[in-house]
Amino acid sequence: METQIISAPRASQFALDICAGLGEPGQKELPSKYLYDAVGSALFEVICALPEYGLTRAEERILQLHASEIVDQLPRPVVVAELGSGTGRKTRFLLEALSRWQSTWYHPIELSPTALALLRRELHDIHCISIVGFEREYLDGLREVAARRVKGEHLLVLFLGSTIGNFDGSAGGEFLARLRQILRPGDSLLLGTDMLKPVDALIPAYDDALGVTAAFNRNLLVRINRELGADFDLTQFEHQAIFNHRTHSMEMHLRSRIAQQVTIADAGTSFHFEKGETIWTESSHKYSQEGLRELARSSGFRRQSQWIDAEWAFAENLWIAE
Ligand code: AVJ
Numbered sequence: 001m002e003t004q005i006i007s008a009p010r011a012s013q014f015a016l017d018i019c020a021g022l023g024e025p026g027q028k029e030l031p032s033k034y035l036y037d038a039v040g041s042a043l044f045e046v047i048c049a050l051p052e053y054g055l056t057r058a059e060e061r062i063l064q065l066h067a068s069e070i071v072d073q074l075p076r077p078v079v080v081a082e083l084g085s086g087t088g089r090k091t092r093f094l095l096e097a098l099s100r101w102q103s104t105w106y107h108p109i110e111l112s113p114t115a116l117a118l119l120r121r122e123l124h125d126i127h128c129i130s131i132v133g134f135e136r137e138y139l140d141g142l143r144e145v146a147a148r149r150v151k152g153e154h155l156l157v158l159f160l161g162s163t164i165g166n167f168d169g170s171a172g173g174e175f176l177a178r179l180r181q182i183l184r185p186g187d188s189l190l191l192g193t194d195m196l197k198p199v200d201a202l203i204p205a206y207d208d209a210l211g212v213t214a215a216f217n218r219n220l221l222v223r224i225n226r227e228l229g230a231d232f233d234l235t236q237f238e239h240q241a242i243f244n245h246r247t248h249s250m251e252m253h254l255r256s257r258i259a260q261q262v263t264i265a266d267a268g269t270s271f272h273f274e275k276g277e278t279i280w281t282e283s284s285h286k287y288s289q290e291g292l293r294e295l296a297r298s299s300g301f302r303r304q305s306q307w308i309d310a311e312w313a314f315a316e317n318l319w320i321a322e
Pocket residue numbers: 047055161162163165166205206213252282283284
C-alpha cells in the first residue's frame with residue numbers, strides 16, 4: 001500500500017506580509033522593502049537622477065569630496081561591510097581611498113543576488129580589493145562578517161542613502177542598537193541621514209513632475225497583481241506624498257479614488273477600500289541634529305565626525321561603537 005501526503009501549498013512570506021498589511025483594522029500599509037523588484041529598483045535609479053531628488057547626489061558629493069578624510073579617521077586595518085549594496089557608485093570613493101593604505105575586504109550584504117552580481121562587476125577593478133558578498137538579511141550577514149574577521153581587524157559598517165529613515169517610530173533606534181551588539185568597541189558605522197528641510201523642497205522630491213516616484217509607488221500594486229494574482233485596477237489608485245509633521249517623515253501612500261473591492265486570488269481573500277482610503281507604503285524620516293544625537297546615544301555609539309552637503313541637507317555621520 002502506498003500512502004501519499006499532499007502538503008498544502010506554503011503561503012509565501014510576500015503573500016503573508018501583503019495580507020497582514022492590507023488587513024490592518026486602521027491604516028492599511030505595505031512594507032516598503034517590497035517596492036524593490038526589478039522594475040522598482042530600476043525606477044529608483046531614475047529617481048536618483050531627477051532634479052527634484054537631491055538626496056543621492058548630495059551623498060555622492062560628500063563621499064567624493066571627503067573620502068580620504070573619512071578613511072583617515074578609521075582605525076586600520078579595517079574590514080568593510082555594507083548594508084544594502086546600491087550601485088556601488090558611492091562606495092567606490094571610500095574603497096579607493098582605503099586601498100591606498102591597505103588591501104581591503106569588502107562585504108556587501110544584500111538580499112538580491114542580481115544586485116550583488118552587478119556590484120561585483122562595478123567594483124572588482126579597484127586596486128587590492130577582495131569582494132565577498134552575503135545574500136542575507138542585514139544583521140544576519142553582519143554577524144557572519146564579524147565572525148570571520150581575525151584578531152586586530154576593525155569593522156567599518158556602511159549604511160548609506162538614509163535607508164535608516166525607512167524604519168518608522170522607534171524601530172530605527174532598535175535596529176542600530178542590535179547592530180551595535182554585533183560590533184566591538186572601536187568599530188565604526190558610517191551612517192547616511194537625510195536632514196529636515198523645508199516641506200516645499202521635500203514634497204517635489206517624493207512627487208516629481210515626471211511621475212517617476214508615482215510609478216515607483218504604484219509598481220507595488222503591479223507586483224502584487226503579477227506575483228499573487230491580484231486585481232488592483234491601476235487607474236483607481238493614485239500616488240500621494242505627504243509630510244508628517246509629528247514624526248518628521250515623508251510618507252508615500254496609494255489612495256483609492258473610489259470605493260472598491262480588490263481580490264488577491266493566490267491568497268484567497270479580498271479587501272475593501274473606501275473612497276479616499278490610503279495604503280501607506282513608505283516613510284522616510286528626516287533627521288534633526290538633536291534626533292541624531294539621541295539616536296547615537298541610545299544605540300551605544302559616540303559621534304566622531306559629520307559631513308553635510310552644501311546644496312542639499314544630507315549628513316554623512318561617522319559613529320564609533322562605545
Ligand atoms: C532609498 C529609502 C532612501 O526614502 O528617499 C525615493 C526611497 N522613496 N523616493 C527614500 C525613495 C521615494 C529612498 N530610500
